[in-house]
Amino acid sequence: MPTFAIAFPTIDPVAISIGPLAIRWYALAYIAGLLGGWWYARALVRRPGLWSGAGPQPTQTDLDDLLVYAAIGVVVGGRLGYVLFYNLPHYLAQPAEILAVWKGGMSFHGGLLGAALGVVVLARRRGLPVLTMFDLAATVAPIGLFFGRIANFINAELWGRPAPDFPYAVVFPGGGPVPRHPSQLYEAFSEGLLLFALLALVVRVAGFRRPGLVAGVFAAGYAVARSVCEFFREPDPQLGFLFGREVSALEGGVTMGMLLSLPLLAAGLFLIWRALRREPLPAGGTGAAA
Numbered sequence: 001m002p003t004f005a006i007a008f009p010t011i012d013p014v015a016i017s018i019g020p021l022a023i024r025w026y027a028l029a030y031i032a033g034l035l036g037g038w039w040y041a042r043a044l045v046r047r048p049g050l051w052s053g054a055g056p057q058p059t060q061t062d063l064d065d066l067l068v069y070a071a072i073g074v075v076v077g078g079r080l081g082y083v084l085f086y087n088l089p090h091y092l093a094q095p096a097e098i099l100a101v102w103k104g105g106m107s108f109h110g111g112l113l114g115a116a117l118g119v120v121v122l123a124r125r126r127g128l129p130v131l132t133m134f135d136l137a138a139t140v141a142p143i144g145l146f147f148g149r150i151a152n153f154i155n156a157e158l159w160g161r162p163a164p165d166f167p168y169a170v171v172f173p174g175g176g177p178v179p180r181h182p183s184q185l186y187e188a189f190s191e192g193l194l195l196f197a198l199l200a201l202v203v204r205v206a207g208f209r210r211p212g213l214v215a216g217v218f219a220a221g222y223a224v225a226r227s228v229c230e231f232f233r234e235p236d237p238q239l240g241f242l243f244g245r246e247v248s249a250l251e252g253g254v255t256m257g258m259l260l261s262l263p264l265l266a267a268g269l270f271l272i273w274r275a276l277r278r279e280p281l282p283a284g285g286t287g288a289a290a
Helices: 025-045 060-086 088-093 095-099 108-126 130-154 183-206 213-230 256-277
Strands: 014-018 021-024
Touching: 014 025, 021 025, 025 060, 025 130, 060 088, 060 108, 060 130, 060 256, 088 095, 108 130, 108 256, 130 183, 130 213, 183 213, 213 256
Parallel strands: none
Antiparallel strands: 014 021
C-alpha cells in the first residue's frame, strides 16, 4: 500500500439484516433523502412570508402526495436513465435485468427527469403553479444528493481517479491497489451541502416570488458541481472517456456525467434569466406561475 493511502473502512453495505431480509445503506439513503426533503418542504410551507404572491400554496396533504410522486419518479427515471445512457447494449442483450434494481445502476439525470415529471403531474392535478413547485422541490433535493453520495462511498462504488500522491486518497475494494480520490465525498459536499446552503440563501433572499429562480440555481449549480467532480471521478468502465482523453491540465476526458450536465446547465441558466428579467410577484398578491 502506498505511503499516503488510507485503507477503506470496513463497512458492511447491509445496514440491517433480519433473517432473509437485508436492508442496505443505499436503500436507507434514498429513504433518508426523501423523508428529509419532505420534512424540510413542510417547514418551508409553514413560512407564509416565502409564499406571498407566489400563487396557490401547497398544503401539507399536497406535500405528502408529492413524496410519493417524487419517489416513483426518482426510482423509475433513475433506472431508465442508467439503462439508456450508461449501459444500453447490455440491457438490450438481457432485458430482464432492467428490473433488477437491487444489482445497482441508477442515473441522477434520469431520476431528475422522473421526479420533474412527477412534480408536473401533481401540480396540474392540484392546480398548483408548476415553476413554484419546481422551486420547492429543488430547494430540498440536495438532501437526497448528500445521502446518496455517502451511500456510494459506503458501497465502495463510483470511486475516484488514481491519486498516489494525495494525502487523503483511499484504496477502495475492487479498485485495485492504487489509492484514489474519494470522489463520492467530494460530490456529497459540493452537490449536497454546498448546493443546499446556496439554495437556502436564495430562498431566504427571494423566497418563491420569482418562479423558476430556485430551480434554475439548482440546475446550474448541480451541473457545475457535477462537472468539476467528474475530473476526480473514474469514468464508468463500460463507457470510459467520451470524445478523447485530454481536455485540460487536469488530464480529464469528457465523461457521460459531463455530457448530460450540459443541457441541465443550459436549462438552469435560462430559468435564472427568465426569473430575473421579470418583476417579482408582489407580496400578498395572488399571481400564479406556469
